[in-house]
Amino acid sequence: MREFLYAPDRILVNEGEYIKELILLKEGKVEIFSNFCGYSSVESKGIFGAEMIVPNTKSFESIRIVENSRIVLIEKELAEKFLLSNSSLIIHLIKKYILKIISLNNKIYGSVKKNKNNKENIKDKNLTKEELSKKYLKISRRKLFHHIEDEHFRIYTKARWLFNKGKIKESLNELKKIQYTNFDIYFQAEIEIWKYLCMILISPDKKYYLEKTLKEKYPFVKELFSFMIFESIITNTPLSKPLVTYLKSGYLIPSNTVLFYEGEEGNWAFMILTGNVRVSQFDERGERLLAVLSNEEVVGEIACFKEIQRTATVFTSTPLQVIKIEKSNLDELVISNPAFGLKIVKNLIKRLDFERYWHSPLSFEEKLNFMIKKYGKNILNKSQLKIEEIKELFRINDKKDSELIDYLFKSNIATLRADGTLKFM
Template identity: 70%
Template sequence: MKERLYAPETILVNEGNEVENLIILKEGMLETTSSFCAHHSYETKGIFGAELLIPGIKSFESIRVIENSRVLLLEKELVEKFLLSNSSLVIYLIKKYIEKIISLNKKIFGDIKKENENKKNSEHLIDKNLDVVDISKKYLKRHRRREYTSIKDHNIQLYENGRKLFNAGKIKEALNEFKKIQFNKFDMYFQAEVEIWKDLCMILISPDKKYYLEKTLREKYPFIKELFSFMVFESVITNKPLIKPLVTYLKSGYLLPSHTVLFHEGEEGDWAFMILSGNVRVSKFSPHGEKLLAILSNEEIVGEIACFKDVERTATVFTSTPLQMIKIEKNNLDSLVTNDPGFGLKIVKKLIMRLEFERYWASPMNFDEKLTYMIKKYGKNTLNKSHLKIEEILSLFRITDKKPNEVIDYLFKSNIARLRTDGTLKFI
């Protein structure tokens, strides 16, 4: 670590160049400018150059000294360890990159709220008495051809309330909440999740039952070891201290059933989540169909802007599989990162990768390069599990200059994918 004093007009980093050091401003003022993100700010404190956390990622901003400034320069190999011991700087970085994503979204998509108003007033004339949220609900059901549970469902709320009571040490009250939950419309993963917490409550009340309850869970649910809640369960019955990721799950982690809507387009939002396992679809719905925007899976952040300010959701997000996730709310972001800086650092890296994806996608690429990049981004396993039709692939891969039959012909001839009997694509 080196401390340096820089005079005004000194350029510390140029946008698009490799970052050599993490920069920590101790005194003075720096100007940051990002032409790609359309973002500009003056900073009298803060941390810069965290792109070096991920090899090969170049700076998203230029950094210029405005007045005499004293900074600390930290070498690449020391950065991660340093940040893990300084959670306040990790929180600062999360907010910094979210600001850049907000600016970039405005640059790419404009005013989302105004766009939703225009939709309500023009595109959906047949639904002129419905708001954007109701339109999303209506056409989700029509185009997906099934009933979806809402995260606001009474039974899911009982589960969340029970978890909060458990964390508050109100074990008997938590057990009563878990006992009220009806499982008839949910998958086995959600049933297992609730039974684990119910059994944990029973163990804390009557410890002598712990091995019997563990054996019953293992026999009833072959997949039980996949659940973070069961890892918590095992730590409790063996009196082992919880590792930090399990502490984070205990405080803010939840399992949601498959086919659950987390939020609809147009809803107000003040929370986000990180996926631990499973995947979600991010889509827009209208009378014309479903437009698939993304499939997000392990360690992806969803709805991150809501951690920073109240916003209208720009799309409908719903589970395709059982989903284990960490819920990130405005009022718990700081405590989550303080208690588990490693979790915060994962968020920082994912936000950087989000920006890097948009920057790469904006660079000149031919069709072959775009296709290869997107298949690599999502992974063949996720794509095949999602059973996507060609129209969904075009939307997901942001391919606007090719017709469906042209893409199908290319995929077949290049031996990249083949057609299943249900009309979906299987990548080879």
């Protein structure tokens, strides 16, 4: 680490450059401005240039000294170690990158107006966005969806809260109220793990019998973070930081569950640990797929910064293990587990870098290859996407369905399953 005193008008970083050192402002003021994000501010504290912690990512902003400033430059090799030892700076970066995403969204989508040629369904005239989303999700998907705020999820979260407060008997009583057989087998396993853990803490002599029962009944149980906690507790092994984070704020959400509808108010987000969600908008024309999000991606991150109306409907396509991030617990989560906070920072940087790349001039082949690499063939195949959904997800507007299918087949990129979904090879 090296410390310098810089005079006004010194340019520390130009937007679009690779960053060589992390920049910590100790005294003075700097102006930052981003043409891409449509964002600018003058700041008297903070850290800059964190894009360097994600390989091959260029700066999103230019940084200029506006008054005599004391700057500490931190070498690339020390950057992550330095941030992990300064959780307050990680929190600062999370909020900073969320502001950039908000600004970028306003720049890209703020001026988009509703097409007057799309006549509104008279029956939908008095419905809110949330009501419209619920209506057309049901029509489009033709199946029953749970919601994260339904009664049984409320009981589940209450039971977990009681468990963390040491009120084990009260937690067990709440867990017994949950009719979990109505949900997928992963959620059934989740509820039984917490029930059995409560029973063991009340009567320790049952621990090995209950552990054996879980393993025999649910062959996949070792994949669940709750079972990892279960095993740590019955063997008196200290919980690792990721498991402490899951114990405090982690949940398993079954498949076919809505995290939030477009138009809902929200002040929380999720980091996905395992599983996939679909981010979509619904109307009388059906579903418009905006994104598929998976491991270590954050959904609803803007709500960590300010209370907003959701701009899309997000629902699970597989069982999901997540960390719930709220405005009220963001600081605590990062302070107790800085590595978790740094994952959020990296995810936000990747989100911005994706948009920057996507808005650069790209050929059809470059778009296609980039998106397949971004999502990964495994996630694309698990999502069971139809050709029109691939076009929406990959933002390909200049090809007919038949042209795209023909290209995928001839290039040995994907084949068509019997149900009409694509299988990537």
